[in-house]
Amino acid sequence: MLAIARSELIQILRNRLVLVTMLLVPLAGSAFYMYLHDRAPDLLDLGAVASVLMFLVVVMALYTTAVTTLASRRQNLFLKRLRSTAADDVRILTGLLLPVTAVTLVQVAVVLTVLSVVAAAPAQPLLLVSAVLTTVVMMLGLALATAGVTTSPEHAQVTTLPVMIGVLAISGWVGFTGTEELTLVKRLLPGGSAAELVVNAWNGGVAVSEALLLLAPTLAWVVVAVALATRVFRWEPRR
Amino acid sequence: MTSTAATPVIDVEGLNVRYGDFHAVRDLSFQVGRGEFYALLGTNGAGKTSTLETIEGHRAATSGTVRVFGHDPRDRRAVRPRTGIMLQESGFSPDLTVRESVRLIGSLSGRTDRAERLLDVVGLTKKAGTRVSQLSGGEKRRLDFATAVYGTPELVFLDEPTTGLDIQSRDDLWDAVDRLREDGSTIILTTHYLEEAQQRADRIGLMHRGVFHREGTVSELTRTLPATVRFTLAASAPEPPLPGVPQGDGSLLVETTSLQKDLHVLLDWAREHAVELGDLQAGPTRLDDVFRSIGTE
Numbered sequence: 001m002l003a004i005a006r007s008e009l010i011q012i013l014r015n016r017l018v019l020v021t022m023l024l025v026p027l028a029g030s031a032f033y034m035y036l037h038d039r040a041p042d043l044l045d046l047g048a049v050a051s052v053l054m055f056l057v058v059v060m061a062l063y064t065t066a067v068t069t070l071a072s073r074r075q076n077l078f079l080k081r082l083r084s085t086a087a088d089d090v091r092i093l094t095g096l097l098l099p100v101t102a103v104t105l106v107q108v109a110v111v112l113t114v115l116s117v118v119a120a121a122p123a124q125p126l127l128l129v130s131a132v133l134t135t136v137v138m139m140l141g142l143a144l145a146t147a148g149v150t151t152s153p154e155h156a157q158v159t160t161l162p163v164m165i166g167v168l169a170i171s172g173w174v175g176f177t178g179t180e181e182l183t184l185v186k187r188l189l190p191g192g193s194a195a196e197l198v199v200n201a202w203n204g205g206v207a208v209s210e211a212l213l214l215l216a217p218t219l220a221w222v223v224v225a226v227a228l229a230t231r232v233f234r235w236e237p238r239r
Numbered sequence: 240m241t242s243t244a245a246t247p248v249i250d251v252e253g254l255n256v257r258y259g260d261f262h263a264v265r266d267l268s269f270q271v272g273r274g275e276f277y278a279l280l281g282t283n284g285a286g287k288t289s290t291l292e293t294i295e296g297h298r299a300a301t302s303g304t305v306r307v308f309g310h311d312p313r314d315r316r317a318v319r320p321r322t323g324i325m326l327q328e329s330g331f332s333p334d335l336t337v338r339e340s341v342r343l344i345g346s347l348s349g350r351t352d353r354a355e356r357l358l359d360v361v362g363l364t365k366k367a368g369t370r371v372s373q374l375s376g377g378e379k380r381r382l383d384f385a386t387a388v389y390g391t392p393e394l395v396f397l398d399e400p401t402t403g404l405d406i407q408s409r410d411d412l413w414d415a416v417d418r419l420r421e422d423g424s425t426i427i428l429t430t431h432y433l434e435e436a437q438q439r440a441d442r443i444g445l446m447h448r449g450v451f452h453r454e455g456t457v458s459e460l461t462r463t464l465p466a467t468v469r470f471t472l473a474a475s476a477p478e479p480p481l482p483g484v485p486q487g488d489g490s491l492l493v494e495t496t497s498l499q500k501d502l503h504v505l506l507d508w509a510r511e512h513a514v515e516l517g518d519l520q521a522g523p524t525r526l527d528d529v530f531r532s533i534g535t536e
Contacts, residue, residue, distance in 0.1 A: 007343045011334040077330030083297065084326060085347035086319035236297075 004095025047199035123204025141225030148232030281446030320349035333372035350390025
């Protein structure tokens with residue numbers, strides 16, 4: 001597993017396009033927020049900004065990269081090659097997705113640290129961490145399912161659009177409008193409850209027990225995504 | 240110990256593989272013993288890839304049982320540390336170097352070896368630091384072979400191993416296979432180069448339309464067909480004593496089940512009539528002819 005992760009990391013570091021994207025997204029996000037903060041410090045709700053930045057990084061850097069990577073490794077038969085060894089499927093997937101996940105977590109940490117330094121620190125950091133981690137797991141599950149219906153890295157540019165736009169829109173909508181209205185719908189949509197959790201964790205004022213309930217829909221989406229992935233994920237190109 | 244020695248390395252019993260309506264492999268049964276060199280041959284679409292992939296553990300059997308070292312071949316943890324697989328298509332990551340690829344796939348096999356030793360075996364030492372994307376087709380095949388034989392596995396699958404290799408690389412590869420056999424490895428080969436199978440295989444399974452058309456040793460396979468004599472005659476020569484079939488290249492082809500006797504008759508006749516037999520060839524049927532006979536039956 002670690003051998004696969006190491007080779008995957010080497011490949012990421014050698015691929016300039018992936019590397020640049022990985023550095024650019026969080027940098028641009030942070031810079032844009034600092035610019036806005038300079039102009040109008042109280043224009044935006046801080047929790048909502050944190051939520052949007054976190055989802056931007058997790059969706060762009062983790063979800064799309066994971067789908068593209070898996071489609072590419074399948075297309076050039078690298079997945080079949082790995083399955084010709086003693087490594088089992090879970091280890092193979094874990095090894096392949098570990099580096100990009102680790103890089104994403106660093107990116108999220110950087111972006112949110114910049115936010116807390118420039119503006120204000122989160123009220124409940126542990127709650128924030130749990131929101132980030134469950135979101136990452138959910139997007140990994142969705143990436144596996146999406147990779148199942150993706151035939152090539154190029155095809156990933158199309159297949160990732162629905163989830164990418166959907167989750168970004170939902171998280172922004174929930175982040176900036178709250179969940180006073182349409183509560184159930186907003187919380188059940190993928191990313192909705194996680195966005196609410198980030199807002200609550202950053203702004204504070206919500207009981208931990210109540211906030212933790214918001215983890216449930218995100219974890220339910222993990223179950224749905226993994227169930228989908230086990231049905232549609234393929235290890236070899238269609239012939 | 241005696242019971243394990245008697246257990247076949249590969250045991251296929253009543254194997255069926257279907258894709259929807261297509262019945263790729265039908266009730267196939269065969270065994271491969273320890274240390275044997277078994278060649279699985281067949282026409283295109285004969286079902287040999289489906290059979291091979293099922294034995295390798297890449298594909299589930301629709302019905303029937305396949306055992307490798309007494310285990311389900313899909314039980315990677317049990318089977319793969321003892322198995323090396325050279326795939327038909329390479330499947331290496333283009334951004335990794337040759338050395339990194341050997342180390343990665345080798346270490347995942349669960350065996351131990353040195354990447355440098357393997358690169359030396361396949362003549363890629365100078366390419367150790369080269370990215371896989373920069374390799375030629377033949378070099379990729381050699382890299383594939385290096386990963387398959389990492390740690391000298393007990394069982395090695397070679398799926399069209401010499402496709403795209405020049406003669407020197409081909410000889411080197413077969414030398415390496417000979418060394419594996421000296422160490423007791425069992426070899427499963429598929430190839431389109433029939434002379435490779437004819438020269439090296441202990442036994443051959445010749446597949447056609449999902450079943451074995453013939454199975455046995457090379458001589459068992461070729462013995463069922465007549466031997467051949469080929470020669471050319473000058474236009475002025477008298478009628479030869481054996482009924483020859485004119486071939487496209489102007490030569491005559493004689494098929495015979497008693498090669499020694501008929502060859503004697505032919506040579507005596509040639510001396511008596513002072514006829515020169517041009518490009519004279521005589522020999523047992525080659526595997527190619529067994530293959531061609533499938534199409535006509």
